[in-house]
Amino acid sequence: MHRYIPNTDADAKAMLDVIGIKSMDQLFQGIPDDLILKRALKLDSGISELEIERKMKELGKKNRSTDDLVCFLGAGAYDHYIPSIIKHLAKRSEFYTAYTPYQPEISQGTLQAIFEYQTMICNLTGMDVSNASLYDGATACAEAAIMAVDSTRRNTVLVSETMHPETRQVLKSYMHSREINIAEIPMADGVTDPEMLKKLIDADSAAVIVQSPNFFGIVEDLTEIEKITHGNRSLLVSSVDPISLAILKKPAEYGVDIAVGDAQVLGNNLNYGGPYIGFMAATSKLMRKMPGRMVGQSLDVDGRRAFVLTLQAREQHIRRYKATSNICSNQSLNALIASIYMVTMGKKGLREVALQITEKAYYAAGRLTAGGKYKLAFDQPFFREFALIGPKDADLINRELLANNILGGYNLNKEYGIENGVLLCVTEKRTKQEIDQLTDLMEVI
Amino acid sequence: MRGYNKLIFELSKEGRNAFSLPENDVGRTPLEDMLPAHLLTKEEVELPEVSEVDVVRHYTLLSKKNYGLDTGFYPLGSCTMKYNPKINEDMSSLDCFANLHPYQPEDTVQGALALMYDLDYMLSEISGMSRVSLQPAAGAHGEMVGLMIIKAYHKKRGDNKRTKIIVPDSAHGTNPASAAMVGFDIIEIKSTKDGAVDMEDLKAALSDEVAGLMLTNPSTLGLFEKNIKEIADLVHEAGGLLYYDGANMNAIMGISRPGDMGFDVIHYNLHKTFSTPHGGGGPGAGPVGVKEHLVEFLPVPMIEKSGDRYFLDYDKPYSIGKIKSFYGHFGVMVRAYTYILAMGAEGLKDASRKAVLNANYMMARLKEYYKLPIDEICQHEFVLGGLKDGTDEVTTLDIAKRLIDYGYHPPTIYFPLIVHEAIMVEPTETESRETLDEFIDAMIRIAEEAKENPQVLKEAPHNTPVRRIDEVLAARKPVLKWQND
Numbered sequence: 001m002h003r004y005i006p007n008t009d010a011d012a013k014a015m016l017d018v019i020g021i022k023s024m025d026q027l028f029q030g031i032p033d034d035l036i037l038k039r040a041l042k043l044d045s046g047i048s049e050l051e052i053e054r055k056m057k058e059l060g061k062k063n064r065s066t067d068d069l070v071c072f073l074g075a076g077a078y079d080h081y082i083p084s085i086i087k088h089l090a091k092r093s094e095f096y097t098a099y100t101p102y103q104p105e106i107s108q109g110t111l112q113a114i115f116e117y118q119t120m121i122c123n124l125t126g127m128d129v130s131n132a133s134l135y136d137g138a139t140a141c142a143e144a145a146i147m148a149v150d151s152t153r154r155n156t157v158l159v160s161e162t163m164h165p166e167t168r169q170v171l172k173s174y175m176h177s178r179e180i181n182i183a184e185i186p187m188a189d190g191v192t193d194p195e196m197l198k199k200l201i202d203a204d205s206a207a208v209i210v211q212s213p214n215f216f217g218i219v220e221d222l223t224e225i226e227k228i229t230h231g232n233r234s235l236l237v238s239s240v241d242p243i244s245l246a247i248l249k250k251p252a253e254y255g256v257d258i259a260v261g262d263a264q265v266l267g268n269n270l271n272y273g274g275p276y277i278g279f280m281a282a283t284s285k286l287m288r289k290m291p292g293r294m295v296g297q298s299l300d301v302d303g304r305r306a307f308v309l310t311l312q313a314r315e316q317h318i319r320r321y322k323a324t325s326n327i328c329s330n331q332s333l334n335a336l337i338a339s340i341y342m343v344t345m346g347k348k349g350l351r352e353v354a355l356q357i358t359e360k361a362y363y364a365a366g367r368l369t370a371g372g373k374y375k376l377a378f379d380q381p382f383f384r385e386f387a388l389i390g391p392k393d394a395d396l397i398n399r400e401l402l403a404n405n406i407l408g409g410y411n412l413n414k415e416y417g418i419e420n421g422v423l424l425c426v427t428e429k430r431t432k433q434e435i436d437q438l439t440d441l442m443e444v445i
Numbered sequence: 446m447r448g449y450n451k452l453i454f455e456l457s458k459e460g461r462n463a464f465s466l467p468e469n470d471v472g473r474t475p476l477e478d479m480l481p482a483h484l485l486t487k488e489e490v491e492l493p494e495v496s497e498v499d500v501v502r503h504y505t506l507l508s509k510k511n512y513g514l515d516t517g518f519y520p521l522g523s524c525t526m527k528y529n530p531k532i533n534e535d536m537s538s539l540d541c542f543a544n545l546h547p548y549q550p551e552d553t554v555q556g557a558l559a560l561m562y563d564l565d566y567m568l569s570e571i572s573g574m575s576r577v578s579l580q581p582a583a584g585a586h587g588e589m590v591g592l593m594i595i596k597a598y599h600k601k602r603g604d605n606k607r608t609k610i611i612v613p614d615s616a617h618g619t620n621p622a623s624a625a626m627v628g629f630d631i632i633e634i635k636s637t638k639d640g641a642v643d644m645e646d647l648k649a650a651l652s653d654e655v656a657g658l659m660l661t662n663p664s665t666l667g668l669f670e671k672n673i674k675e676i677a678d679l680v681h682e683a684g685g686l687l688y689y690d691g692a693n694m695n696a697i698m699g700i701s702r703p704g705d706m707g708f709d710v711i712h713y714n715l716h717k718t719f720s721t722p723h724g725g726g727g728p729g730a731g732p733v734g735v736k737e738h739l740v741e742f743l744p745v746p747m748i749e750k751s752g753d754r755y756f757l758d759y760d761k762p763y764s765i766g767k768i769k770s771f772y773g774h775f776g777v778m779v780r781a782y783t784y785i786l787a788m789g790a791e792g793l794k795d796a797s798r799k800a801v802l803n804a805n806y807m808m809a810r811l812k813e814y815y816k817l818p819i820d821e822i823c824q825h826e827f828v829l830g831g832l833k834d835g836t837d838e839v840t841t842l843d844i845a846k847r848l849i850d851y852g853y854h855p856p857t858i859y860f861p862l863i864v865h866e867a868i869m870v871e872p873t874e875t876e877s878r879e880t881l882d883e884f885i886d887a888m889i890r891i892a893e894e895a896k897e898n899p900q901v902l903k904e905a906p907h908n909t910p911v912r913r914i915d916e917v918l919a920a921r922k923p924v925l926k927w928q929n930d
Contacts, residue, residue: 002788002792002795002796003787004527004528004530004720004787004788004792004796004874004875005792005795005796005799005874005875006875006876006877006878007799007802007803007874007877007878011877011878012799012802014878015802015803015805015806015878016802018806018809018810019802019805019806019809019822020809021822024798024802026822027798027801027802027805027822028669028700028701028801029822030668030669030671030821030822030824031669031700031701032671032673032674034674035673035674035701035705035706036700036701037699037700037701037702037705040699040790040791040794041570041571041698041699041790041793041794042570042790043567043570043571043785043789043790043793044786044789044790045789045790045791046786046787046788046789046791046792047786047787047789049532049787052532052536052783052786052787053532053535053536055786056536056539056542056779056783057539057541059541059556059559059560060539060540060541060542060556061541061556062554062555062556062559063541063542063545063553063554063555063556063557064549064553064554065540065541065543065544065545066544066545066546067540067544068540069553071546073546073548073549075548076547076770076771077546077547077548077771079544079546081466083463083464083465085463085497085500085501087538088501089500089501089504089505089508091534092504092505092508093513093514093515093516093529094508094509094511094512094513094515094516095508095511095513095724095725096513096529096534096722096723096724096725097513097514097515097516097529097722097723098511098512098513098514098723098724098725099519099521099524099526099723099725099726099854100723100725100726100727101725101726103512103845103849103854103855104911104914105846105849105906105909105910105911105912105913105914106510106511106512106849106854106906106909107510107511107512107725108507108510108511108910108911109507109508109509109510109511109725110511110725110726112452112507112510113504113507113725115452115925115926115927116452116453116454116927118925118926119454119926119927120492122926123490123491123492124490124492126488129923129925129926130925130926132726133727135582135583135586135728135769136582136769136770137770138767138769138770139582139586139768139769139770146626164770166767166770166771167770169766169767170766170767170768170769170770172766172767173593173744173765173766173767173768174768176766177592177593177596177626177627177628177765178626178627178628179628219480219484221483221484223483245486245490246490247476247480247485247486248480248484248485248486249483249484249485249486250486250488253486253487253488262770269543269544269776270543270544270545270546270547271542271543271545271774271775271776272542272545272546272547272554272557272771272772272775272776273547273770273771273772273773273775274547274582274728274769274770274771274772274773274774274775274776274777275582275727275728275774275775275776275777276770287923287925293726294923294925295925296919296920296923296924296925297919297924297925297927298914298915298916298918298919298924299914299915299918300911300912300913300914300915301904301912301913301914301915302911302912304450304911304912305450306911306914307914308914308916308919310916310919310920310923310925311920311923312920313920315618316585316618316619316621316622316623317618317619317860318618319618319622320618320621320622321621321622321624321625321631322625323618323622323625325622325626326585326586326588326589326619326622326623326625326626327583327585327586328583328584328585328618328619329582329583329584329585329716329723329726329727329728329729330583330726330727330728331582331724331727331728332724332725332726332727332728333722333724333725333726333727333728334724334727334728336504336725340500340504342492343453343463343492343493343495343500343503344463344464344497344500345463345464345492346461346462346463346464346492346493346494346495347489347490347491347492347493347494348462348464348494349462349463349464349466350490350492351489351490352464352466353466355469355476356466356469358474358476358479358480359469359471359472359473359474359479360469360471362474362479363471363472381479381480381481381484383480398550399550402550402553407546407549407553410548428466431470432470432471433470435471
């Protein structure tokens with residue numbers, strides 16, 4: 001008997017008697033005989049827990065983790081400190097083995113946690129309403145584009161060249177299949193070029209989509225972009241980093257209509273790229289156009305405060321093909337993790353993380369450029385990441401660094417054609433000693 | 446702490462904190478010396494100020510207001526709430542899997558790539574497909590990707606008229622929504638009263654404008670589509686493709702394969718069939734499998750192998766492109782992979798057989814007390830139509846809410862839409878006969894209560910942290926965040 005399957009052959013026999021059939025095979029009599037698989041699946045036999053552990057650790061040995069390597073790699077996935085309590089709380093099985101909270105009376109834990117998550121996302125971004133999460137930052141951006149197209153009844157979106165290349169690719173796939181036009185706003189000196197935006201924007205532009213800090217880590221000033229965008233009655237979509245919002249101007253302060261981004265940085269493991277968590281917050285005007293679940297506050301029959309999934313008339317299980325999106329499962333557990341992170345860091349802690357990141361990144365950039373061998377690719381203010389141009393291709397430098405147990409930066413030649421360009425990332429986890437070692441090694445490569 | 450009802454914000458007190466960070470060893474620099482003032486916020490970010498024990502108690506007490514699979518039986522139809530093995534969690538938390546950066550050099554992630562490559566093979570073998578992309582984040586995302594592939598296939602052939610997707614009225618809501626997401630028009634066809642595709646309706650709907658048909662098999666009524674080969678032939682002859690919604694795959698592992706039935710594209714729900722947890726609504730994973738003629742359209746990157754070395758292959762000119770950052774929900778893949786290792790070929794087959802056994806056993810015992818619109822052998826789930834000799838007074842909702850008082854998560858209700866007062870029950874294979882009997886006894890007791898004391902059902906649940914909630918109020922005057930007042 002398999003350990004996950006309790007009913008024995010004797011149970012099965014007794015149950016077949018109640019059903020009134022003689023054999024297990026009769027259960028499948030509705031399947032045409034030529035569709036019954038007449039052989040065993042070509043998979044190995046099941047193995048014990050001990051064997052699983054051995055096999056998985058053997059596989060794991062072929063990986064080198066960020067516990068093992070000093071990570072200066074970012075580009076959309078970040079090696080931040082994760083407080084210990086997160087795993088203890090998020091691994092409570094009442095949270096992780098629960099289904100979507102469709103039965104609110106026995107789901108108040110999940111529902112309240114999401115309500116608190118929505119509140120904190122609104123507080124971080126300054127926006128009016130947040131949904132309960134989307135798959136990741138890239139798909140959140142695509143959903144925002146669709147939302148803008150639906151609410152403006154225009155059919156083109158403009159996305160900045162400084163947006164993460166993968167996000168732009170995801171946007172293209174989504175827009176392409178829906179026959180929405182997409183155009184890129186070229187950059188100038190590492191930031192979205194407002195002059196190019198002026199040339200591109202027209203009566204069919206539903207949205208202008210920008211990222212800040214952008215892919216190069218540069219903090220973009222959206223003041224002028226906002227004027228151009230709203231002057232054209234387009235919507236401004238901004239992809240932001242939640243930690244940076246402890247110090248940087250919030251999307252709402254710029255007059256952004258939809259703020260999106262990835263909240264992996266809020267306590268979620270790197271996980272080789274997923275699961276992460278996309279967030280979306282918007283102005284109240286756009287509330288009923290938003291995709292995905294939302295939790296609202298209400299009262300129960302006894303007058304107690306209670307939480308429930310709401311505004312479901314937007315969603316697929318009610319509206320079917322008229323829904324604002326097809327999303328059903330989202331990233332609830334990752335939203336819980338993000339919440340626990342935000343609560344644990346709190347008002348002061350999140351600011352402290354953001355400050356340390358900035359100080360350490362500036363320190364690293366200063367050290368690395370001091371010798372003259374490397375220079376900043378752009379003379380712009382940055383957060384957590386900065387682009388350097390050096391004497392050699394980043395892949396070559398990274399090979400040397402890896403030999404010294406350092407995970408080097410992202411090669412900027414591939415996507416941006418910046419020859420010998422590398423994007424380095426410094427989080428609060430990096431120490432002075434690690435940064436100095438990186439500098440020393442890069443000086444001699 | 447009984448009756449705990451605080452929001453985390455209501456615990457906040459100035460000066461408290463739960464965070465712990467080392468001193469900044471590169472020294473302090475005034476922020477304005479690094480970033481120009483006009484880029485900085487003028488407002489402090491509003492987050493709670495609480496101590497560590499506050500955080501721990503708050504979320505522990507919240508978790509106790511939840512009902513999870515580890516709490517009890519969860520017979521949610523079409524959701525396959527099977528036991529989530531603990532070893533899966535342990536394996537996905539191993540440092541060598543949890544702490545990998547997606548842009549690490551391939552040489553440093555050979556174990557992760559090997560796992561994904563093997564999982565692609567395993568899932569392909571289980572469904573009879575050629576290759577699987579592991580990237581989609583959830584079932585609905587998988588549907589969207591599958592439909593993008595269907596669109597790309599027709600487009601490459603220059604067959605640009607195919608703008609319509611056929612969806613039966615018994616389908617999951619995500620099916621039509623996903624088709625709309627990809628810019629298809631939807632043709633809804635009727636189901637027969639036993640939930641099968643209405644062949645005449647299908648024939649009438651088929652044309653050279655149809656890109657494909659989306660189907661789940663077994664159907665949402667828990668019955669195997671007997672005409673599936675004929676359906677596949679009709680759709681293919683009309684130039685369309687067949688899409689398999691894998692929500693109900695738990696009925697057929699090792700028994701029958703969508704690929705052999707004639708399906709061209711399939712999505713799996715790793716969080717249903719392959720035991721990864723639902724997480725209170727996600728993360729799931731919705732890999733997409735295709736037959737040989739569609740492999741070239743799968744999203745990039747695919748995991749390939751050259752000699753002993755695994756690599757990410759982006760060189761696919763006909764690919765639909767990227768549909769998500771990086772490579773999908775790797776953490777979920779590790780869990781599903783662990784599960785398949787634990788089950789093996791015979792374990793998976795036994796799982797499906799016992800899932801179907803459990804469903805039929807429950808159906809046989811319950812049909813005396815509840816309406817059973819279709820009384821024939823079912824697959825992994827079945828649909829009841831409310832109380833057998835019920836009046837309009839007691840609804841399916843009342844029955845569901847009363848089940849909560851008996852300590853159960855209710856079945857899926859009011860779905861599929863084609864059954865009046867539907868109660869859709871899916872026990873899964875991980876429940877014992879004793880558990881099923883106890884649940885059945887509760888259902889029988891509720892049927893009796895409906896006659897003797899309907900009020901107790903109307904007012905249910907009675908002993909939950911909150912009772913029935915005013916959903917109209919929530920939607921009419923939306924309060925979607927806490928505000929300090």
